[in-house]
Amino acid sequence: MKDYLVCVDSDGCAMDTMTIKHVRCFGPQLVKEFGLGEWEEPILARWNEMNLYTKKRGMNRFQGLLLMLEEVDARYVKISGLEKLANWVNHTDAYSEASLQAAIEEAKGSGLLEKAFAWSRRVNEEIQNIPGEEKREFPGVRDAFEKIKAVADLAIVSSANREAMEEEWSRRGLLKYVDYAMAQDVGTKAACIRKMVEEGYEKSKIIMVGDAVGDYLAAREAGVAFYPILAGREAASWEHFSEQVLDEVVSGTYTSKRQKEEFDVFEHGLL
Numbered sequence: 645m646k647d648y649l650v651c652v653d654s655d656g657c658a659m660d661t662m663t664i665k666h667v668r669c670f671g672p673q674l675v676k677e678f679g680l681g682e683w684e685e686p687i688l689a690r691w692n693e694m695n696l697y698t699k700k701r702g703m704n705r706f707q708g709l710l711l712m713l714e715e716v717d718a719r720y721v722k723i724s725g726l727e728k729l730a731n732w733v734n735h736t737d738a739y740s741e742a743s744l745q746a747a748i749e750e751a752k753g754s755g756l757l758e759k760a761f762a763w764s765r766r767v768n769e770e771i772q773n774i775p776g777e778e779k780r781e782f783p784g785v786r787d788a789f790e791k792i793k794a795v796a797d798l799a800i801v802s803s804a805n806r807e808a809m810e811e812e813w814s815r816r817g818l819l820k821y822v823d824y825a826m827a828q829d830v831g832t833k834a835a836c837i838r839k840m841v842e843e844g845y846e847k848s849k850i851i852m853v854g855d856a857v858g859d860y861l862a863a864r865e866a867g868v869a870f871y872p873i874l875a876g877r878e879a880a881s882w883e884h885f886s887e888q889v890l891d892e893v894v895s896g897t898y899t900s901k902r903q904k905e906e907f908d909v910f911e912h913g914l915l
């Protein structure tokens with residue numbers, strides 16, 4: 645066990661798997677499941693924008709679904725059952741199938757909750773159908789991992805499904821760099837980071853690398869540093885991490901002032 649620990653998010657951060665999932669699976673299945681073909685083009689554009697290029701990047705699929713359907717309801721066509729969906733999304737303690745299933749039973753015949761469930765299942769199937777060779781790490785990731793492993797331990801901190809994540813990392817030969825693999829089954833990202841503190845790493849020697857504001861908030865909640873991977877500039881972000889930020893972390897010069905400089909560029913780039 646080394647003194648330093650680098651926590652890395654998976655989707656959209658280390659792995660270039662986020663854009664493809666939204667463009668090819670989430671958006672098209674939403675249009676299909678909710679019968680919105682008439683407004684397909686603006687809905688797909690808005691779905692991708694919201695989930696990839698705004699401060700809500702990385703939000704849970706059901707939070708995204710609710711926001712999208714609220715916009716559709718306001719702009720295009722009345723969506724009935726929105727209150728029941730909103731009630732579940734805003735109050736559930738887990739965005740799991742079991743929790744959604746319980747809400748469906750409780751609501752006794754809310755078609756919208758049932759559609760949300762069916763949509764989520766179809767998205768999972770579509771994601772499974774993405775050929776493995778299209779799910780790759782961003783350029784610069786492997787090089788960064790080599791450099792990280794020379795001075796620190798490495799943990800995956802992801803809110804993705806564990807099997808999918810491990811399959812993606814293993815297919816690319818990246819699991820050999822990983823000391824801890826944590827996914828949604830471990831808990832929130834903040835909970836995963838706290839687990840590493842319990843494991844014995846000092847908070848001041850942990851950094852979370854992520855591509856979404858939620859990753860930053862998890863790092864802040866757990867009391868550790870954060871470094872952003874910028875959407876659309878992932879390779880340059882990883883190179884910058886390898887060539888400058890990692891050294892700063894290990895020499896104690898990645899201060900809150902330095903973190904704010906990186907964070908400001910990140911936040912400025914998101915809608």
Ligand SMILES: [Mg+2]
Nearest residue numbers: 653655656855
């Ligand atoms: Mg991510």
